[in-house]
Amino acid sequence: MKQIILLLGLVPSISKTHSVRTLMLGLLLFFGISSSTFAASISYTGASGGNWNVASNWGGGALPTLSDDVTIVGKTVLIQSGDAITINRLIIQTSASAAGILNITGGSLTINQTTGTASNEACILMGGTINNSAGTVSITNAIASGTGAGLRLASANAGTFSSTFNNAGTGTLSINTTATTTSWPCITINQNTASTTPTLTVGGTITLTPNPGTVVGVIDVNGSAPAQINGTGTINIGSALSPVGYSFLRCASGNQASFSATIETGVTLNYYGNNNTNVSCLYISTSGTTAAKSATITNKGTINVGGTTRNPISISGASTLSGSTASFVNQGTLTANGAFAGNTTPGVIFMAGGGYSNVFTNSGTINFNTSADQTTDCSVIKVYGNTVNASIANSGTINVDSSQALTNAIVLTDSKSTLTNTGTINIATGQITGTSGTGYTGSAAFNNNAGAFINTSKTNQTTAFTSTIALTNNGTINYNFPNINGNVNLSTLGNCSNCDLSVSNGGELVIDATKTLKSLSIAAGGKLTINAALTTTNGLTLQSDANGTATMLNSGTYTGTVTANQYLGSARNWYVSSPVQAATSPANNITRYYEYVEAGDNNYPKDGSNNPINIGETSYWKYWATGNSMTVGKGYISQANAETTVSFSGTPNNGPITTSFDLTRNDTKGKGFNLVGNPYPSYIDWTVVATANPNLENTYYYRTKNTVNAYTFVTYNGSGSSYVVSNGTANTNITHFIPPTQAFWVKVKTNNSNTKMYFNNDMREHRDDNGNLMKAPKQDQRKTIRLQIQNGTESDELLIYQDAAASNEYDSFDSPKMMNNSATIPDLYSKAGNERLVINGLNAVTDNMELPLGFSLNAAATLKLKATQLSNFAEGTK
Known part of the structure; x- marks a missing residue:
């Protein structure tokens, strides 16, 4: 009008x-x-509950227009679907007995303030309420030189009514102050009326856009009544691609009053800021010089901070007056995940200034994880400067799990800083440190009270807490070094009952004191040595890959289960055995298991055509179905048609073991060859095994496939430390160390007799090399002849060597020939008496010495015999 x-x-x-x-x-x-x-003023004069869009409800009998300042006093007004209202300014206030209320159930309300006093807000609620459940509300302060916000929740002019903006349901609220040259906030909350709670209810869609300059904050609290942000919605400020250069919520007290604001449960804030000076998600400060006033922000909701925000939560107390406190209280969840940066080392909770007291209290959850492009060190808590009186109390959970290595997870200052922990602090990277230097005196106090936990990646107290921290520990500190690369004694890791430890390839963990771990994983090539008592609540895993297998030695005690893995390649047969008690053959769709029957009397089931029902089963090979119990010390053949890893779970075998089965020798059948297996999750030394089993020949055998996928025998003689590979090069490494889960052949000495086999911990060892490799031996000075017989495609070998401890008769320096039993592979052997030998150790090898040689061939072929090795003979020897 x-x-x-x-x-x-x-x-x-x-x-x-x-x-x-x-x-x-x-x-x-x-x-x-x-x-x-000048804008004209118009007031609502109709009955309470009337519709905005009725002209007779307004003074002068005309509807407000875009140039009008509208006032509603103590009455309820409705904007509904179909209404499209545009005005210059809106004031809703109380009467002596009632609050002014605007209910918006549809339609739109546009407040576009282009004229008026520079300090005017576009919309001011003075104990009044706007309920927007399904409409669209747009508030713009477009006065170019304006110093007013878009929305102000102010004191009531009468009564104790709280100023409230409820945005809920499908309601849309947008507030824009980008035209104000002085960069005023979108919302100012400065109600001072006693017993009131000015409130912004978050729901529907809310967009808040202040001037991008050095803005005070999107929301600024500067009234004595406690402000509240509640509801069940989400506010988004900035994005990962477009971080903002202003804060979200500011609470800064001076001399007038103490200010406070609470973000309630159900509210989610997603904030992405840049690293401009004074840019924080939440900013709390005190600056009073004549009156002790405090500033407090409490979070009960969910806050997610990203971007390059300099300090996500800034607590800056400048007032030195007693009782003046700047406080952040977290009772909800705060997650900071970004690349935080600034002129000083940034902190998620950043505490600075020389005020009377800076306080941070956490009973909720703090999650801190810097992103991959973090370039400077950052801390979850950073107390900065030598004048800060910082009081920190944690009864909740603080998690530091940075994708970048941090130097300092928590930084305190000196004796003016105190951190008291009654909750849990988990630190995956960085240490807890104080500050020393000019102006700093004493050590910061860190009190870990009874019932509290600190779980740190550091190996011990001296690396987790620097010398500038005065630690008082009445709780539990778990020194959790999660990935062990070198040789580490568990006693140096402190209490690790909640630790998940892993030992990498080449690392070794030594259990030198009674300890409990949550879980333990040993990588392929890693080692575990138990010299005391170890318990794992979630088990121990021994890993395996194409290059090797984890190993475990146990001279102490172990309580818990073990999962021992064994990698099986696809290009060979594997001989396997179980390293745990009461194991069953591993369930696996691509492997089949067989047990060897030396007597050759396996009565296997056949079909109507006299073929084995179970593929591959013969009178010597008994099919071993998945889930069948595996006998400790017995070997099994596993035929894998694809690359796989099998697992054995149970209690690890340890200490003296005597096989429950007999090793047999039937000269008309298996000739005394028995398939046995390493029973331990470690290597065993054949030279020690052979000594403990005098009823066995001092030779073990592998049957495997060679590098061109053809079957071959490998023979190793313990006395002479010599081996022979039949038919090419073995697709494995041959030493006197037999790897874990490995099955192998042995031969009973005496005809038609039975014997047991014995194992003990003296036979066990770790090995340093992947792929079952042994360290390079010193150069062999013995005379050695290696002969090879070939039929053009297949071959066999015979080794003859000289050893001063050997005799020229059959003895332990000789290895009986395990015949290939192949239609295509020839068998080459020497003889000592009636025994066919694949390795023949002699006391002396002299010129023109005659040795009986033999060969066996199951099909006609042209054979060629040649010497592939002639070592340590005089030059010209042929």
Whole structure:
């Protein structure tokens, strides 16, 4: 509505006609000037509960227009679907007995303040309420030199009514102050009325856009009534691609009053800031010089901070007056995941200033994880400067799990800083440190109280807490070094009952004191040595890959289960055995298991055509179905048609073991060859095994496949430390160390007799090399002849060597020939008496010495015999 003032005295009275014409011109000119400079005021005069869009409800009987300032006092007004309202400014206030209320159930309300006093807010609630459940509300302060916010929750002019904006349901609220040159906030909350709680209810869709300059904050709290942000919605400020250069919520007290704000349960804030000076998600400060006033922000909701925000939570107390406190209280969840940076080392909780007291209290959850592009060190808590009185209390959970290695997870200052922990602090990277240097005195206090936990990646107290921390520990500190690369004694790791430890390839963990771990994983090539008592609540895993297998030695005690893995390649048969008690053959769709029957009397089931029902089963090979119990010390063949890893789970075998089965020798059948297996999750030394089993030949055998996928025998003689590979090069490494889960052949010495086999911990060892490799031996000085017989495609070998401890008769330096039993592979052997030998150790090898040689061939072929090795003989020897 326009106000028109008639100034008739300004119009000259020349003639009646001229006078009228001039008067009309004067009125028109005055009207034009008035309408462009001042907004008209119009008030709601209708009954409470009436509709906005009824002209008779307004003073003057006309609807408000885009240039009007509208006032609602103590009445309820409705905007509904189909209404499209545009005004200059809106004020909702109380009467002596009732609050002014605007209910928006549909339609739209646009407040676009373009004229008025520079300090005016576009919308001000003075104990009034706006309930927007399904409409669209747009508030813009477009006064170019304005110093007012878009929305102000102010004190009631009468009564104790809380100023409230409820945005819920499908309601949409947008507030924009980008035109204000002084960068005023979108929302100012400064209600001072006692017993009131000014409230912003978050729901629907809310967009808050202040001037991108050095803005005070999107929301600024500067009233004594405790402000509240509640609801069940989400506010998004910035994005990963477009971080903002202003804070979200600011609570800064001076001399007038103490200020506070609470983000309630159900509210989610997603904030992405840049590293501009003074940019924080939450900013709390005190600056009073004549009155002790405090500033507090409490979070009960969920806050997610990203971007390059300099300090996500800034607590800066400048007031030195007693009782003046800047506080952040977290009772909800705060997650900071970004690349935080600044001129000083940034901190998620950043505490600075020389005020009376800076306080951080956490009973909720703090999660801190820097992103991959973090370039400077950052801390979850950073106390900065030598004048900060910092009091920190944690009864909740603080997690530091940075993708980048941090130097300091928590930084305190000196004796003016205290951190008291009654909750849990998990630190995957970084240490807890104080600050020393000019102006710093004493050590910061870290009190870990009874019932509290600190779980740190550091190996011990001296690396987790620097010397500038005065630690008082009445709780539990778990020194959790999660990935052990070198040789580490578990006693140096402190209490690790909640630790998940892993030992990498080449690392070794030594259990030198009674300890409990949550879980333990040993990588392929890693080692575990138990010299005391170890318990794992979630088990121990021994890993395996194409290059090797984890190993475990146990001279102490172990309580818990073990999962021992064994990698099986696809290009060979594997001989396997179980390293745990009461194991069953591993369930696996691509492997089949067989047990060897030396007597050759396996009565296997056949079909109607006399073929084995179980593929591959013969009178010597008994099919061993998945889930069958595996006998400790017995070997099994596993035929894998694809690369796989099998697992054995149970209690690891340890200490003296005597096989429950007999090793047999039937000279008309298996010739005394028995398939046995390493029973331990470690290597065993054949030279020690052979000594403990005098009823066995001092030779073990592998049957495997060679590098071109053809079957071959490998023979190793313990006395002579020599081996022979039949038919090419073995697709494995041959030493006197037999790897874990490995099955192998042995031969009973005496005809038609039975014997047991014995194992003990003296036979066990770790090995340093992947792929079952042994360290390079010293150069062999013995005379050695290696002969090879070939039929053009297949071959076999015979080794003859000299050893001063050997005799020229059959003895332990000789290895009986295990015949290939192949239609295509020839068998080459020497003889000592009636025994066919694949390795023949002699006391002396002399010139023109004659040795009996033999060969066996199951099909006609042209054979070629040649010497592939002739070592340590005089030059020219043939």
